Amino acid sequence: MPAALKLTPADWLAIEREACKRSLATFVQQAWHVIEPGQPYVHGWHIDAVAEHLEAVTDGQITRLYIAVPPGSMKSLMASVFWPAWQWGPKGQAHKRIIATSHAEGLAIRDNLRCRRLIESDWYRSLWPEVKLTGDQNEKKKFENTATGFRQAMPFGSLTGSRGDSIVIDDPLSVDDAASEAKRETVNTTFLEAVPTRLNNPDKSAIVCIMQRLHERDVIGVIEAKGLGYDALVLPMEFEPDRRCKTSIGFTDPRTNDGELLFPERFPPAVIERDKKVMGSYAWAGQMQQRPAPREGGLFKRAWFEIVDAAPASRRKVRRWDLAGTEAKGTGDPDWTVGLLLSEQAGIYYVEAVTRIREAAAGVERTIKATALQDGKSVPIVLPEDPGSAGKSYASYLVRLLAGWNARAERETGSKEVRATPVSAQAEAGNIKLVRGSWNEAFLDEVSMFPNAAHDDQVDALSGAFAALLSGSSYNLANVA
Structure with a gap:
């Protein structure tokens, strides 16, 4: 060997x-x-x-x-x-x-x-x-x-x-x-x-x-x-x-x-x-998990939102707008301007439609006016008022643009998460439903990623619309068909 x-x-x-x-x-x-x-x-x-x-x-x-x-x-x-x-x-x-x-x-x-x-x-x-x-x-x-x-x-x-x-x-x-x-x-x-x-x-x-x-x-x-x-x-x-x-x-x-x-x-x-x-x-x-929101959703979970074919015939409505700010620097992914139509009957809330655009100021103004014409004058409109004199002036301008509609501007207070918490509780209880539409998936994608999503415009619009309906007497929100 x-x-x-x-x-x-x-x-x-x-x-x-x-x-x-x-x-x-x-x-x-x-x-x-x-x-x-x-x-x-x-x-x-x-x-x-x-x-x-x-x-x-x-x-x-x-x-x-x-x-x-x-x-x-x-x-x-x-x-x-x-x-x-x-x-x-x-x-x-x-x-x-x-x-x-x-x-x-x-x-x-x-x-x-x-x-x-x-x-x-x-x-x-x-x-x-x-x-x-x-x-x-x-x-x-x-x-x-x-x-x-x-x-x-x-x-x-x-x-x-x-x-x-x-x-x-x-x-x-x-x-x-x-x-x-x-x-x-x-x-x-x-x-x-x-x-x-x-x-x-x-x-x-x-x-x-x-x-x-x-x-x-x-x-x-x-x-x-x-x-x-x-x-x-x-x-x-x-x-x-x-x-x-x-x-x-x-x-x-x-x-x-x-x-x-x-x-x-x-x-x-x-x-x-x-x-x-x-x-x-x-x-x-x-x-x-290398995912910036929980698998089933964060403050909002996808499973909480039932999709229905239509909202009830008689209900209170409000159209809430969230206006895009400047483009996020360096990302090439600017925010959206969102107009969300929310209604309520017997404690159940219906997200009926979401208008979502990326336009310059003139395009935004045309879309707001066209959406108001489509909704009709019975649907109140709530617009955001940004801090500072420029924000107040622009909000006043939009309200004047909507002369003849029940339109007003409001300044938001508190963090986005704080404003979203009450509507999150209603969603968890099954009290918020989505009317079937092409916008459903983009809406669910955003809300389920909140507050870590790249965009939160739809969440802001939902929070504002919910707050408006909750204090409906100040908006003279009557039941409309």
């Missing part, structure tokens, strides 16, 4: 080098002890999936990628720490220049330091001694190697200066900022206008966005709304068969059963149920 093969330390190093070169996931597992010496490595199949897509970016198969995964899935470590070090060492691409950014500068710097610590570790240097950092550019925000590659950390709001072969965007929006329209739109403008200018080669350089969903108009929402052509790796914590993820490199979410967990090795069923109660349905839907 031949003598047993004896491997030298150099042989073992060569084997490890080759294994890490072939697989980013293998590199992650082998390098784990350097980054997290006090925590045991726990593997999940999603790590392989994320690694395969980052490998495809390295190989030039993908140049635009977003990854939506729950927190605690190693997303920051995978994309911001291990992947840059893997490209420089195992893949032999030390010339790569990487810009890594996050909503907070401290987080971006944290991962820059982790990546540098890995590259300077005894383990890494024993396997890839050819990767050497320069002494004159080795700081916590930026470090460079002798092949002129670098990794630089930046806060997402300050993408200036350097250009990279790849830009890693790790959580561009914080959970707290997601509730602010102004902050969301600032982030979206940076993504659309600043990020593309930070690339070395627009046709070959890569943008990788890895995050959790926080709002329908977050960065991923903008990518989808504008059809920017990103590959999308979307992995909810609990599997939803109708949202099974498939990508251009042949990946398909391997789960088959509704509710099957993404990472049970770390997040077993008991932990999932505990965290659901703590987080609530809104936070769970976005951060864990």
Whole structure:
């Protein structure tokens, strides 16, 4: 029999080098002890999936990628720490220049330091001694190697200066900022206008966005709304068969059963149920399910709205308008002007029709007047009055335009959620029905996503119409056929 093969330390190093070169996931597992010496490595199949897509970016198969995964899935470590070090060492691409950014500068710097610590570790240097950092550019925000590659950390709001072969965007929006329209739109403008200018080669350089969903108009929402052509790796914590993820490199979410967990090795069923109660349905839907509203709906659920063929013959009516503001900056997805006709009989409310347009002021005025003619003068009209003298003047102008109708303008008070709560309670009780029409689906889509929807114009119009009917005596709302 031949003598047993004896491997030298150099042989073992060569084997490890080759294994890490072939697989980013293998590199992650082998390098784990350097980054997290006090925590045991726990593997999940999603790590392989994320690694395969980052490998495809390295190989030039993908140049635009977003990854939506729950927190605690190693997303920051995978994309911001291990992947840059893997490209420089195992893949032999030390010339790569990487810009890594996050909503907070401290987080971006944290991962820059982790990546540098890995590259300077005894383990890494024993396997890839050819990767050497320069002494004159080795700081916590930026470090460079002798092949002129670098990794630089930046806060997402300050993408200036350097250009990279790849830009890693790790959580561009914080959970707290997601509730602010102004902050969301600032982030979206940076993504659309600043990020593309930070690339070395627009046709070959890569943008990788890895995050959790926080709002329908977050960065991923903008990518989808504008059809920017990103590959999308979307992995909810609990599997939803109708949202099974498939990508251009042949990946398909391997789960088959509704509710099957993404990472049970770390997040077993008991932990999932505990965290659901703590987080609530809104936070769970976005951060864990990668859907900015609960599956069955948020403040409004689709199942609450029965669709009927017609409203009763005799009922109180009101037409409530919600006027579009200016276009949301950078999204190409402006708000709508909505006129909602709501009626009531015996405590049951009927959404009879929704007029929904995107027009300039002259078109809006024509539509309001034409709708009033169609409704008839027996149907009161309520218009919003925006704050400030300009809003008051425009509201007065519209009321004059509707001379001969029972029209008035009102200033809204309280948040949109507060105004929607009373009508939500009636919907939950089954007291709000929809008259069958082509507008039904768009209405249900919007209300079931509220308050995290990209648009809330129909919800605002519904809330205002409900409030008008509730205080009907002040509007002289008589029963009309």
